Amino acid sequence: MKKKILVVGGGYSKERNISLKTAKAVIASIKKTYNVKFCEPDKNLKKMVKKFKPNVVFNALHGRFGEDGFIQSVFETLNVKYTHSGVLSSMLAMDKELSKKLFIKNKILTPKFIKLTNENIELNIKKIEQKLIFPVVIKPLNEGSSFDVYISEKKNLKKNLKKMKNYNEILIEQFIPGREIQASIMGGKKLGAIELKPKRKFYDFEAKYNSDAKTKHIIPINISSKKYEELMHIALKAHKILNCKGITRSDFKFFKNKFYLLEVNTQPGMTNLSLVPEIAEYKGMNFKSLVSWIIKDASKTR
Secondary structure, eight states: OOOEEEEEOOOSSTTHHHHHHHHHHHHHHHTTTSEEEEEOSSTHHHHHHHHHOOSEEEEOOOSTTTSSSHHHHHHHHTTOOBOSOOHHHHHHHHOHHHHHHHHHHTTOOOOOEEEEETTOHHHHHHHHHHHOOSSEEEEETTOOTTTTOEEEOGGGHHHHHHTTTTOSEEEEEEOOOSEEEEEEEETTEEEEEEEEEOSSSSSOHHHHHOGGGOOEEESSOSSOHHHHHHHHHHHHHHHHHTTOOSEEEEEEEEETTEEEEEEEESSOOOSTTOHHHHHHHHTTOOHHHHHHHHHHTOBSOO
């Protein structure tokens, strides 16, 4: 008898459409092997779990409520096996301030930053000018996929801060130039890395998910074996610091021979342009095998 897999996708974050693409790709890859159903994370989820009785819930959500510990706590309340990281790990990784404080405590380089509440723009401008050097990166404290992320010089700082009015808390980070490199960890082991050369200003939402943006994906990355080992060591260290499970993808800037860790993603995308499947493919693991591994890795407490 086929195992039952409930794929949960869509959701309420700004990454809803990406989540639906992830869910669609996952379902297409496993529908012949498993008995698969799809569900949104809404009021029907509890009913679906009770009625369908899945062996595993595949968390295909991205962004808020999907990778910040919220839906993970729901899965644990429902007492079902689920994929990816658990409640606390997801919450820590999604909160850019908390995760960066943990990186610093554990001697991992990360860009200098300040957290601001979005109340007084003039006061915030003064704080930024006092503590950071331009250009700076403005981003929400807990969104993913480079949504509402702006590289800002002093002259357009006020305009960009106004664009963030819908967020209570924002993170202002020192902009680090250099190469965009992302490294993936799978089950506590080093999977591999990929370099991105966006035609756009940086690896933003369009560069990630729009094939017309023509972001160049480079694998293997052109660095020495010693630096590659250092990169993978940092990615694994960050994965362990946050106590992540399953698969993670860590985003780095490589500048002046140093790796700066920007963030750890506990729910990496699984679309046709996503990086973890590309890294896995390069390492000899096709998409179906990757999804099957994630399912087999699922557990009730993460």
